[in-house]
Structure formats: structure tokens, C-alpha cells
Amino acid sequence: MSNTQTRAEAKRESGRASARAAAIARFVVIVVTTYLGLLAVTFFIGRVIPIDPVLAIVGDRAPAHVVERTRIEMGLNLPYYQQFFLYVKGALQGDFGTSVLTTNPVMSDIRRVFPATMELASLGTIIGALFGIPLGVLAAVKRGSIVDQIVRIIGLVGYSVPIFWLGLLGLLVFYARLRWTAGPGRIDVVFEYTFTPITGFYLLDSILHRDWAAFRDIFAHIILPASLLGYFSLAYISRMTRSFMLNELQQEYIVAARAKGLSETRIIWGHALRNAAVPLVTVIALSYANLLEGSVLTETVFAWPGLGLYITNSLQNADMNAVLGGTLVIGSVFIALNLFSDLLYRVLDPRTRIR
Amino acid sequence: MMMGKMNARFRPLLAGAAMSMLVFSAAPSFAETPADTLVLAWAIDDTITLDPGESFEISPAEFIGNSYDMLVRLDIADTTKVKGGIAESWTVSDDGLTYTFKLKPGLKFASGNPITAEDVAWSFERVVKMDKSPAFILTQFGLTGENVAEKAKAAGENTFVFTVDKAYAPSFVLNCLTATVGAVVDKKLVLEHVAPVTPTDDYKFDNDFGNGWLKTGFAGSGPFKIRDWRANELLVLERNDNYYGDKPALARIIYRHVKESATQRLMLETGDIDVARNLEPGDLDAVSKNEKLATTSAPKGTVYYISLNQKNETLAKPEVRQAFKYLVDYDAIGSTLIKGIGEIRQTYQPKGVLGSLDEAPFKLDVAKAKELLEKAGLKDGFSVTMDVRSSQPVTGIAESIQQTVGQAGIKLEIIPGDGKQTLTKYRARNHDIYIGQWGMDYWDPNSNAETFTSNPDNKDDAATKTLAWRNSWDVPELTAQTKAALLERDNAKRAEMYQKLQKESLDTSPFVMIFQQTEVAGLRGNVKNYKLGPSFDSNFLAPVTK
Numbered sequence: 069m070s071n072t073q074t075r076a077e078a079k080r081e082s083g084r085a086s087a088r089a090a091a092i093a094r095f096v097v098i099v100v101t102t103y104l105g106l107l108a109v110t111f112f113i114g115r116v117i118p119i120d121p122v123l124a125i126v127g128d129r130a131p132a133h134v135v136e137r138t139r140i141e142m143g144l145n146l147p148y149y150q151q152f153f154l155y156v157k158g159a160l161q162g163d164f165g166t167s168v169l170t171t172n173p174v175m176s177d178i179r180r181v182f183p184a185t186m187e188l189a190s191l192g193t194i195i196g197a198l199f200g201i202p203l204g205v206l207a208a209v210k211r212g213s214i215v216d217q218i219v220r221i222i223g224l225v226g227y228s229v230p231i232f233w234l235g236l237l238g239l240l241v242f243y244a245r246l247r248w249t250a251g252p253g254r255i256d257v258v259f260e261y262t263f264t265p266i267t268g269f270y271l272l273d274s275i276l277h278r279d280w281a282a283f284r285d286i287f288a289h290i291i292l293p294a295s296l297l298g299y300f301s302l303a304y305i306s307r308m309t310r311s312f313m314l315n316e317l318q319q320e321y322i323v324a325a326r327a328k329g330l331s332e333t334r335i336i337w338g339h340a341l342r343n344a345a346v347p348l349v350t351v352i353a354l355s356y357a358n359l360l361e362g363s364v365l366t367e368t369v370f371a372w373p374g375l376g377l378y379i380t381n382s383l384q385n386a387d388m389n390a391v392l393g394g395t396l397v398i399g400s401v402f403i404a405l406n407l408f409s410d411l412l413y414r415v416l417d418p419r420t421r422i423r
Numbered sequence: 424m425m426m427g428k429m430n431a432r433f434r435p436l437l438a439g440a441a442m443s444m445l446v447f448s449a450a451p452s453f454a455e456t457p458a459d460t461l462v463l464a465w466a467i468d469d470t471i472t473l474d475p476g477e478s479f480e481i482s483p484a485e486f487i488g489n490s491y492d493m494l495v496r497l498d499i500a501d502t503t504k505v506k507g508g509i510a511e512s513w514t515v516s517d518d519g520l521t522y523t524f525k526l527k528p529g530l531k532f533a534s535g536n537p538i539t540a541e542d543v544a545w546s547f548e549r550v551v552k553m554d555k556s557p558a559f560i561l562t563q564f565g566l567t568g569e570n571v572a573e574k575a576k577a578a579g580e581n582t583f584v585f586t587v588d589k590a591y592a593p594s595f596v597l598n599c600l601t602a603t604v605g606a607v608v609d610k611k612l613v614l615e616h617v618a619p620v621t622p623t624d625d626y627k628f629d630n631d632f633g634n635g636w637l638k639t640g641f642a643g644s645g646p647f648k649i650r651d652w653r654a655n656e657l658l659v660l661e662r663n664d665n666y667y668g669d670k671p672a673l674a675r676i677i678y679r680h681v682k683e684s685a686t687q688r689l690m691l692e693t694g695d696i697d698v699a700r701n702l703e704p705g706d707l708d709a710v711s712k713n714e715k716l717a718t719t720s721a722p723k724g725t726v727y728y729i730s731l732n733q734k735n736e737t738l739a740k741p742e743v744r745q746a747f748k749y750l751v752d753y754d755a756i757g758s759t760l761i762k763g764i765g766e767i768r769q770t771y772q773p774k775g776v777l778g779s780l781d782e783a784p785f786k787l788d789v790a791k792a793k794e795l796l797e798k799a800g801l802k803d804g805f806s807v808t809m810d811v812r813s814s815q816p817v818t819g820i821a822e823s824i825q826q827t828v829g830q831a832g833i834k835l836e837i838i839p840g841d842g843k844q845t846l847t848k849y850r851a852r853n854h855d856i857y858i859g860q861w862g863m864d865y866w867d868p869n870s871n872a873e874t875f876t877s878n879p880d881n882k883d884d885a886a887t888k889t890l891a892w893r894n895s896w897d898v899p900e901l902t903a904q905t906k907a908a909l910l911e912r913d914n915a916k917r918a919e920m921y922q923k924l925q926k927e928s929l930d931t932s933p934f935v936m937i938f939q940q941t942e943v944a945g946l947r948g949n950v951k952n953y954k955l956g957p958s959f960d961s962n963f964l965a966p967v968t969k
Contacts, residue, residue: 132887168471
């Protein structure tokens with residue numbers, strides 16, 4: 069009997085192990101295909117857009133022979149598939165090429181611009197979640213009331229007002245008129261030569277340096293664009309929180325909790341929100357990913373040297389090495405966030421754990 | 424109990440609000456920019472290299488103009504003349520082929536190395552051998568990789584001899600040498616940074632002449648040194664204490680990359696920057712009305728035009744070309760769309776250059792245009808497209824023209840696109856009508872004459888692709904005249920020849936010239952002696968004080 073039990077357990081164990089191995093293999097295949105697909109699509113779009121990549125290097129006035137020579141130097145005379153193969157081969161060896169616009173290796177550019185965007189998007193998401201979740205909960209609890217309407221309007225404005233306009237308005241009010249925040253850019257020029265970045269995340273760097281004057285300045289620079297991005301993710305997060313909460317509040321366990329005499333606060337914040345938190349994680353992760361790749365306009369208005377601006381500028385000049393490098397980073401961010409939210413799911417929802 | 428519930432429910436909100444208060448109370452006090460530093464906001468994303476032998480864009484021209492020196496410089500007081508830079512004096516041989524420059528004695532580069540004729544010769548040699556975009560400004564004098572060492576050489580420590588292949592107008596040769604490609608680089612310093620290269624059929628030399636290093640490095644002798652450049656972010660110039668002339672009053676110049684006009688205006692009003700460089704008409708107007716701020720402006724060598732591709736049979740009719748010139752509302756465009764940032768100009772040579780012509784015979788006259796169209800057999804009008812890049816004031820001008828040509832029955836479809844996209848199409852001669860801008864390559868009338876009125880070979884695979892070529896305007900007669908003007912050694916006669924060229928092309932050319940760009944800048948009230956020059960490499964910052 070016990071022998072049979074052991075055998076059955078061993079079988080189950082090996083089943084679990086092979087399921088795990090299959091899951092990992094599936095994940096690897098998905099990641100590799102995603103990267104290759106991403107690269108192929110970006111590469112070929114880059115080659116078919118009607119912009120001559122040579123123009124970015126030689127300008128409009130270069131003589132014809134200089135244009136031709138540069139075309140050959142860039143390998144643009146080769147067939148597309150060969151160009152793609154060479155790119156992938158280089159990328160596998162860690163060589164992502166050089167950006168023609170900045171003359172730096174693409175990865176060194178990205179190491180510089182990505183932390184700027186990530187710092188901004190992270191703070192934006194924190195602000196968005198910090199305000200968005202309570203507002204969403206409030207709207208769900210007070211469904212149909214004036215509070216719900218106000219939250220709806222806040223969300224609607226966040227969705228529909230152009231970020232460009234709102235950014236300028238924010239600068240006008242908080243920077244130019246009230247002087248509560250600092251202006252565009254990441255740091256004031258007075259710190260330009262006294263502050264040395266370590267990680268590229270300026271807030272963190274200023275803490276590491278214990279340079280509190282720089283910290284205050286950096287914070288004063290980042291808070292306005294971050295609040296703006298936060299407002300946009302707030303619009304999304306509050307709407308989604310509201311709908312998840314409404315769903316939870318109609319569940320039977322809520323009725324049971326009320327019957328048990330639990331306080332309303334405990335029911336809402338302790339039980340309903342806890343269960344709504346599971347899908348909310350995906351919402352927040354998605355909103356974070358969107359901020360990471362889609363804050364081009366905010367970066368333009370606030371002269372923020374980030375990834376969005378880098379990729380857009382590169383695309384407009386057909387600087388394809390830079391575009392491909394940027395796309396790879398964004399792809400990695402999406403994959404990592406997906407993975408992270410999957411893992412968090414397992415922590416938050418015991419049902420999703422493999423037994 | 425109720426109160427407790429409320430508190431619990433609103434706790435996150437209260438915490439958020441408290442955090443916001445903390446944030447705002449942490450906002451810094453707003454100091455002005457440092458007293459010894461000039462901070463400028465400018466769109467500097469066109470800078471892709473700082474090597475004077477390679478750079479050919481707008482913002483780097485200003486950086487190089489302030490940090491390098493050339494043999495001769497444009498005389499700002501009279502832009503039809505040049506004055507000595509590194510050269511103290513020069514002579515031209517009687518046959519017009521040999522230019523001998525005597526250098527000012529005892530000059531030093533920023534590095535401390537002495538400036539010798541050998542540095543000048545090597546600077547020419549590297550430009551010609553690297554053969555990058557602006558190299559043609561020197562190679563047009565007959566220099567090649569094989570003969571440059573002989574044609575541009577040092578004859579003693581302070582004497583540089585330059586031999587040209589034809590007896591060109593001396594003004595032409597000297598004007599070309601004022602271009603940034605003529606900057607003298609520190610040979611000793613650059614040689615420490617050359618990288619080996621494998622020779623090919625197209626590039627026969629075994630090293631890069633320091634191009635890789637100089638893209639971001641500095642080896643000049645101007646009033647400022649380039650200290651730091653972070654692409655699309657900032658560029659810093661610092662006073663060069665080894666400069667031979669008047670030392671700059673300010674220790675440092677910081678250019679911050681800010682693209683938006685409205686953002687620049689706010690930064691200027693707040694005092695975070697001293698100079699705003701990309702103000703659009705609305706913001707410029709507001710700045711000029713602010714008593715704490717000032718504005719300055721200067722006409723630049725850039726002209727805006729629309730051009731009609733002569734491959735399109737309809738547009739190739741002389742009457743149609745002429746009709747378009749009567750279908751632009753110059754007055755309305757001048758008083759609104761380009762107010763403060765440009766001046767209506769109907770000839771292709773910018774004001775201030777030798778031989779420029781100030782005629783403006785065209786005005787909006789729909790009746791006359793209709794008459795011309797009828798003569799061309801197009802009484803009922805026709806349809807045509809215009810490639811327009813999506814930026815102001817170009818889009819506004821295109822829309823204005825769309826409306827005015829419509830009055831004469833021409834149905835104009837605007838094809839919007841990104842700058843490089845419309846340019847790619849234009850360069851391939853695939854457009855009907857293109858709206859574009861052209862800045863002078865070097866401060867000499869030949870620069871624009873050569874592109875607007877010369878087309879040596881109209882075939883698709885021509886070696887020389889001028890603007891006349893891009894619009895398939897085959898003009899052997901004008902091409903010959905343009906060439907002849909290059910060899911006229913009498914300056915007054917030369918000026919007359921360029922005026923004649925402009926006059927002849929006024930009616931007949933496929934170019935409808937619209938305006939000449941005025942560069943404007945908004946300044947803080949305490950900024951003194953900030954003057955914009957006629958070209959970007961003559962926007963000199965050394966005299967600026969605060």
C-alpha cells in the first residue's frame with residue numbers, strides 16, 4: 069500500500085517536474101519568437117518607410133558620390149534579408165550598432181535615456197495607483213452618487229485631454245505662475261557639473277551621494293511630469309478599480325461578511341479590494357508599460373531626455389539601429405512586466421499556484 | 424465611529440494630499456542662471472558630429488563658429504567682405520591661381536600647441552581625404568586626395584600657400600574659406616587620436632584622420648572650447664584662455680536642448696534660461712511685450728520657396744510657372760504666418776550677400792493668373808499635389824497657397840509628411856510641387872546661384888544634383904552664366920552678373936520664392952551684447968555679458 073503510494077507520489081512529482089520544464093520551454097520559445105518577430109517587423113518597417121537613412125548622416129547638401137559611398141558603408145546596398153541577418157548576428161554578439169544621430173553605440177545611448185524614462189514612469193505609476201485605486205474604490209462604493217460622477221469626470225478628462233496641452237498648462241500654472249515646481253529638464257544647470265550620475269536614476273543617485281540640495285532640485289523637476297503621467301494612469305486605474313470592485317461587492321462572500329457583522333471598512337478595503345487586487349496588478353503593469361514606451365509628448369514638452377523621445381527622433385531620421393535597440397528594450401520591458409504580473413498573481417491568488 | 428470610518432476610508436487620499444504638500448514645500452528657490460554662464464534653450468538635435476570636416480548642419484555651425492578659427496572670417500560689419508581670422512594678411516598671384524596667407528604670429532590652440540601653417544595644411548588635407556558632406560566647398564577648387572598635399576601646403580612656419588585650378592573670383596575663394604569646413608584643427612592633438620581603417624576602393628587611406636574622435640572631441644583655437652556634448656540634451660562651451668583675441672566675458676555657455684517654443688518662453692520668463700532660440704510668432708510677440716525681456720533678430724541666409732517639378736507637363740508650361748507666382752498672397756503670409764521670423768523675398772539670393780537683388784514684382788493677382796492659365800490652355804484649371812512637411816510656418820503657407828490657387832481653379836492636394844520623408848521624395852524628383860527651404864552652404868552668391876540656376880546634367884543619374892535638377896529645370900544658358908560669374912575677378916562686375924541671373928530667373932524659373940528667414944531670439948533683460956550674425960557660424964558669443 070505504502071509502496072503504491074510512494075510510486076504514485078513519485079509519478080506525480082515527475083509529472084510536476086515535466087510540467088514545469090514544459091512551462092519553461094514554452095516560455096523560452098515564446099520569448100525568442102517574440103524578440104525575433106519584434107525585430108523582423110521593426111526592421112522591415114524601417115526599411116520600407118519612405119525616408120532615406122543616408123540623409124540623417126550626410127544631410128541634404130552632400131554631393132551624390134558622398135551619398136552613394138555612405139549608402140555602401142551602411143550596408144544599405146545589400147538585400148534586406150542579408151541586412152537583417154547581419155543585424156541579428158551582431159545583436160546576438162551584443163553589438164547593437166551605432167546610432168547615426170548621436171554617434172554613440174545604441175546600448176550606451178539607451179543606458180542613458182532609459183533610466184530617465186523609467187524614473188519618470190515609475191513615479192507616475194506610483195502616483196496613479198496611489199490616487200487611482202482609492203478613487204476607484206470610492207466610486208464603486210458610492211455607485212451612482214455625486215462622488216462616482218466626479219471620479220468619472222476626472223477619468224474622462226484624463227482620457228480625453230491631449231497630454232501636450234495639459235503639460236503646457238501644468239508648466240504655466242505650477243512652474244511659471246505659482247513656482248511650486250521646477251521647469252523642464254531633469255536637473256538645474258547649476259548642478260550640471262557637481263552632480264555625477266551613478267545609476268542614471270537621478271533621485272536614487274542624489275540619495276546615494278547624500279546630496280540633498282540636488283535631491284530637492286531633481287524632485288522639483290520630476291514631480292510635475294510624473295504627476296501628469298500619474299494623472300493619465302489614474303484615469304485608467306480608477307475606472308478599472310471601480311469595475312473590479314463592483315464585481316467583487318456583488319459576490320456572496322461580501323454578504324456573508326456583512327452578516328458576520330464585519331465593519332464596512334474592513335469589508336471594502338480588507339476583503340473586496342484584496343480580491344480585486346489580482347486583476348488590478350495586470351492593469352497597473354500594463355499602465356506602467358504604456359508610460360514607459362508612450363510618454364513621447366510629455367518628454368517633448370518637459371525636455372526630458374528619455375526613451376520615447378529617443379525612439380521617435382530616431383524613427384523620423386530612419387536611424388534604424390537606434391529604433392531597433394529601443395524596440396528591443398521596450399519588448400523586454402513588456403515581457404518582464406508580464407512575467408512579473410504572472411508571479412504576483414501567484415502570490416495574490418493561491419488558486420493559480422501549481423500544486 | 425462614523426468619524427473613524429471616514430478617516431479609514433479617506434486615509435490613502437489624505438496621505439496622498441499630505442505627500443503633495445510635502446512635494447510642493449520641497450520645491451527649490453528659483454535662482455537665476457549663474458552670473459558667469461549663459462544658458463540658451465535651442466533645438467540642437469540636428470547636431471550629429473562636431474568634426475568641422477564633417478559637420479554641415481545648423482546648430483553645430485554655431486558651436487564650431489565659436490570654438491574654432493578659420494584663415495579668414497566673414498566681416499559682420501559688411502557681409503560682402505572678409506577679414507583675417509588666423510591669417511594676418513594674404514595675397515593673390517597675378518594669374519589668380521595662388522593664394523599666400525601669412526599667419527598671425529604666436530597663436531596657440533586651446534590645447535597649448537602652437538598654430539602653424541602645417542596645421543592649416545593638414546586641416547585642408549584631412550577634409551579633402553575624408554571627403555565628407557562639406558568637403559566639396561574645398562574640392563571645388565580642384566583639390567583631390569592625390570594633389571592636396573601639393574596644392575595646400577606650408578611654406579615656412581607661418582606661411583600657407585593654396586593653389587586653385589582656375590582663376591576664380593578671389594571673393595569666391597575667400598568666402599568659401601570662411602565656412603566651418605575651413606576650420607583649422609590642432610594636428611598634433613588629432614594625430615594622437617586617429618584610428619586605423621582598412622582601405623577600400625572608395626576610401627584609399629589607412630586611417631580616419633581622427634574623424635571618429637573629433638565627432639565628439641575638440642581640437643580648435645576659437646574663443647571657446649567645446650567641453651561636453653550629450654546628443655539631444657546639452658552642449659557646453661567653456662572660455663578658452665589661450666585665445667589670442669578678446670577673451671569672452673563669460674566663463675561658460677550652456678545650450679539646453681528644448682524643442683518647444685512655448686516651453687522655451689516659460690523658461691525665459693521664469694529666468695531658467697537667458698536666451699530662447701526657437702520662439703514662434705505668438706510666443707515672440709509675448710516676449711517682446713514683457714518689460715523684463717528683450718528680443719533680437721537678424722536676417723539669415725535661408726530662403727523658403729515652392730518649386731514646380733518640370734517633369735509634370737502641366738507645371739512645365741511657362742505660363743503656369745508664371746501664374747503660380749501671382750497666386751501667392753505674399754502680404755497675408757508676411758503679416759501673419761512669418762511675422763517676426765521672416766521677410767517676404769522673391770529673389771533667391773538672401774539680403775546681405777554680394778549681388779543680392781531686392782526686386783519683388785509679384786503680388787496676389789488672381790485675374791492675371793487666370794489669364795496666364797487660359798493662355799496655357801488650362802482655362803478650367805487642373806489638379807496637382809504638394810508635398811508639405813508637417814511643421815510651421817510651412818504648413819500654414821501651404822494652406823494659404825492651396826486656398827489662393829483654388830481661386831484660379833487649381834485644385835491643390837496637400838500631402839503632409841515628416842521632414843525627411845518629403846525630402847526623400849523631392850530628392851528623387853517624384854513630387855509635383857514641393858515647399859522647401861534652402862540655407863546657403865557658404866556665404867557667397869555662388870552657393871545659391873549654383874543650386875537655383877544651374878543644372879549641368881538633367882539626366883536622372885547626374886553627378887551634380889542641384890535644386891534646378893531636382894525640379895528637372897534644364898537651363899544650359901543660365902548654367903553657363905553661373906559658371907562665368909565664378910571667374911569674374913572684379914567684385915562689382917561679379918555682383919552685376921548675379922543680379923542679372925536673378926532677374927532672368929524671376930519670371931521663368933520653377934521656383935516661387937516666398938521669404939527669407941529672420942532668426943529671432945528672446946533674451947533676459949540683463950543679457951547684453953548678444954547679437955545674431957548673418958549665418959549660424961557667425962552668431963558670436965564672445966562679446967556677450969550679463
